[in-house]
Amino acid sequence: MDELDEIEKKALEEAKSAADLKDRVQALEIAKAITEKRKMMKETEKIDLDAKQASREYKFARTKHWASTLTPLLAVVLTMATLLVQSKQFSDSSKQQSDQFAANAKLQIAANEESQWRDGIKNLSMKDASTTLVSAFGMHSFFDSPNYSTQARNIAATLLPQLDNPDGFDNIFFDLTDTANTANQGHVIAIAKTLFNSQMDLYGINVHANTPALPNFQTLKEMLGDDDPPKFIQADAASRRLAGARAWMLDSASDGLNDIWVRKSATPLGTDLNGVVLENGQFEGLDFSNAILQGGALYNADFKKAKFTGAVFSRKLVANVSLDGADLSGIEEFADSKWQNSNWWKANCISKELLAYLEANDTSASAENKRAGNAIACH
Numbered sequence: 222m223d224e225l226d227e228i229e230k231k232a233l234e235e236a237k238s239a240a241d242l243k244d245r246v247q248a249l250e251i252a253k254a255i256t257e258k259r260k261m262m263k264e265t266e267k268i269d270l271d272a273k274q275a276s277r278e279y280k281f282a283r284t285k286h287w288a289s290t291l292t293p294l295l296a297v298v299l300t301m302a303t304l305l306v307q308s309k310q311f312s313d314s315s316k317q318q319s320d321q322f323a324a325n326a327k328l329q330i331a332a333n334e335e336s337q338w339r340d341g342i343k344n345l346s347m348k349d350a351s352t353t354l355v356s357a358f359g360m361h362s363f364f365d366s367p368n369y370s371t372q373a374r375n376i377a378a379t380l381l382p383q384l385d386n387p388d389g390f391d392n393i394f395f396d397l398t399d400t401a402n403t404a405n406q407g408h409v410i411a412i413a414k415t416l417f418n419s420q421m422d423l424y425g426i427n428v429h430a431n432t433p434a435l436p437n438f439q440t441l442k443e444m445l446g447d448d449d450p451p452k453f454i455q456a457d458a459a460s461r462r463l464a465g466a467r468a469w470m471l472d473s474a475s476d477g478l479n480d481i482w483v484r485k486s487a488t489p490l491g492t493d494l495n496g497v498v499l500e501n502g503q504f505e506g507l508d509f510s511n512a513i514l515q516g517g518a519l520y521n522a523d524f525k526k527a528k529f530t531g532a533v534f535s536r537k538l539v540a541n542v543s544l545d546g547a548d549l550s551g552i553e554e555f556a557d558s559k560w561q562n563s564n565w566w567k568a569n570c571i572s573k574e575l576l577a578y579l580e581a582n583d584t585s586a587s588a589e590n591k592r593a594g595n596a597i598a599c600h
Contacts, residue, residue, distance in 0.1 A: 445498065494513060530548055
């Protein structure tokens with residue numbers, strides 16, 4: 222029993238026992254007030270309970286709202302994360318497969334190329350001109366190979382001078398020059414040398430003797446196709462055909478050298494050009510300093526402003542050459558060279574040694590030309 226119950230009980234007892242009406246009424250009023258008080262407390266308690274219930278319902282509603290809102294977002298995030306993980310796994314797997322495929326492809330290409338190379342080497346033959354041409358074409362396909370380029374170029378340089386088919390020669394030779402540079406131009410130069418030596422052999426000039434004969438200018442014109450070959454060559458159909466083919470190929474070899482020096486990255490500077498013919502072209506401004514130019518010929522070509530400082534001209538044939546503005550300084554080796562109709566007196570300068578030699582040996586130079594040469598003499 223709480224305090225209110227006790228007060229209410231006493232009030233009701235006093236109301237029953239009170240003799241005076243006024244005391245009885247007062248006691249009942251007290252009991253009534255306690256009843257109202259209890260009723261009010263119950264209502265207050267109910268209100269509190271309702272408020273707490275409302276608060277709980279509000280919190281639950283908010284939680285339910287955020288849960289309903291965040292659940293789809295969380296699902297999207299989880300889905301994206303899953304997709305990213307799967308995508309990375311797929312990407313890694315694809316890259317591995319791609320790398321493996323590329324590696325396998327490279328191995329297959331290398332294996333195929335090796336097989337083709339072995340077949341090409343196995344089928345090499347110089348039995349006759351036709352099989353030589355076929356063999357040269359077999360090497361032609363390897364000129365840009367990362368594995369067999371050098372070997373293919375070396376073999377082609379051996380085969381090409383043996384051909385008697387100018388069209389076939391040009392087809393292969395100019396593809397060889399397409400990939401030429403200073404480092405590998407030796408293949409092109411070797412072809413030019415072999416062609417000239419072979420032509421001299423055909424013309425009966427022994428190039429293998431210790432002191433081989435030097436062709437005169439008339440023979441040079443015949444060898445290069447600017448005049449009819451001698452009768453002993455004309456009398457033999459095979460020799461006549463071969464002489465004409467080689468004259469053509471010598472001109473092509475000169476064009477090829479001109480191309481790699483003028484339009485590509487190669488240079489004749491310091492190069493061994495012994496026995497090479499440079500003809501019918503524009504070699505203007507090229508640097509032949511310290512090059513070995515002995516043997517062979519400079520023929521019917523433009524060498525204006527070219528630089529020949531310190532070059533070797535021993536046993537060189539120089540005919541119909543333009544040397545306007547050229548640098549002929551430092552030339553000390555020129556024994557047995559022959560000069561004809563080449564305006565050395567219009568060079569920028571000429572070594573005193575070469576000047577003295579030309580004054581004594583160039584019969585095509587006039588006295589006036591020689592005086593002009595003296596005016597440009599240098600060391």
